[in-house]
Amino acid sequence: MATPPRYFMMEDGQRTGPHSLAVLLQKAEMHALTADTLIAPENEPGIMLPLRDFQVLCSELLPERVHYTLGAHAIDRVNTTEIPAALSVQEILSDNLARERAVEGQLLKSARARTNNRRRDYVLLTVAGNAFAALAWVLFPGTPMVVVSLLGFVVIYNVSLAWVLYGVMDRY
Missing domain, CATH: 1.20.5 (Single alpha-helices involved in coiled-coils or other helix-helix interfaces)
Known part of the structure; x- marks a missing residue:
C-alpha cells in the first residue's frame, strides 16, 4: 500500500515536517502557507522550491478565488399571478392522522419516568x-x-x- 506524499516546508526560517497533505491544507486555510513558501517532497528533501513550482499541489492547496462583481443580471423567471389553492385544515389534519396511523407500530414506546433526585x-x-x-x-x-x-x-x-x-x- 502506497503511503501518501509528505512534504517538508520552511516556516520562519526553520525546516519543518514532513507534513501530510491534510496538514498543508490546514496551513493554507490559516494563510500560513503561500505560493512563495519553500517546500520539498519527502523523497527529495534537499531541494526546496516555492510552492508555485508544484502546479498540482499549488492548485489543490491554494485554489483560485472567485471574484464577484456587480453588473447586469438576466432575469430567468418572473413571479406568477396564479394563486394556488388554499389548504384546508381538514385536509392537513386527515393527512397527519393517516401518517400517524401508518407508523403507529414503528414508534418507540414512551420510557417510564426517571426518578427525580x-x-x-x-x-x-x-x-x-x-x-x-x-x-x-x-x-x-x-x-x-x-x-x-x-x-x-x-x-x-x-x-x-x-x-x-x-x-x-x-x-x-
Whole structure:
C-alpha cells in the first residue's frame, strides 16, 4: 500500500515536517502557507522550491478565488399571478392522522419516568451551603464587611443552585 506524499516546508526560517497533505491544507486555510513558501517532497528533501513550482499541489492547496462583481443580471423567471389553492385544515389534519396511523407500530414506546433526585440534592446542598455561611458568621468577627459578604454569598449560592438544578440540569 502506497503511503501518501509528505512534504517538508520552511516556516520562519526553520525546516519543518514532513507534513501530510491534510496538514498543508490546514496551513493554507490559516494563510500560513503561500505560493512563495519553500517546500520539498519527502523523497527529495534537499531541494526546496516555492510552492508555485508544484502546479498540482499549488492548485489543490491554494485554489483560485472567485471574484464577484456587480453588473447586469438576466432575469430567468418572473413571479406568477396564479394563486394556488388554499389548504384546508381538514385536509392537513386527515393527512397527519393517516401518517400517524401508518407508523403507529414503528414508534418507540414512551420510557417510564426517571426518578427525580433533584429535590433531595437541592435540600441537602441548600442546608450545607447555608450551614457553611452560618459557621463562617459565627467564627469570623461580625464586621460589616464579613456580614455583607456572607449575605451576598448566601443569595448568590441559593439562586444559582436553584437555577442549575431546576433550570439547567435535566431530571436524573
